[in-house]
Amino acid sequence: EVQLVESGGGLVQPGRSLRLSCAASGFTFDDYAMHWVRQAPGKGLEWVSGISWNSGSIGYADSVKGRFTISRDNAKNSLYLQMSSLRAEDTALYYCAKDIKNGLYYYCMDVWGKGTTVAVSS
């Protein structure tokens, strides 16, 4: 079964850092680009960041550029999101999602995790 399991969320003060992880199973992880998508409470979906299968291509939403860093470890079937200088507006449920196309950075997500909650508050 294809599965994505996020972890690392929690309550953090503004300005501090947090690292999210996503453990993948049930598919050949290093064949696919991966994404982080977030959803603020009661709001819609917002693409946060994506990374190609070989980490050669990386992108960020303007709202997190310069503060968040995406990475992956294909040997560990894991995706990460290092978040720094956190703000109240970063409060959201963060989803890890798999790209649909093998070998391409296609920006369509066919498998989603259940998400991990990040709350930024003093």
Added chain:
Amino acid sequence: QSALTQPPSVSGSPGQSVTISCTGTSSDVGSYNRVSWYQQPPGTAPKLMIYEVSNRPSGVPDRFSGSKSGNTASLTISGLQAEDEADYYCSSYTSSSTHVVFGGGTKLTVL
């Protein structure tokens, strides 16, 4: 990058059809056949329902169909069922540096 525009809500009775629109620009929906639709029932993760405008992933009922005309994409759900009640989001590839943009979401109520 502005979000794609969706109606906040739509509704229909069981057995009826509903259509949800998703309006973008010539930088996204109008220029690329890479529109996707996601279903999100309350308290659950999004699920891909349509990709590349009109393709259904395995397991998605053929009651769900997608189309596009100009800068507007549409999701049509025919033979509405109670289990279809959910939020629906469109997304599109975009020529902007972020490469993907989501719509604001549409709440479907099955009366």
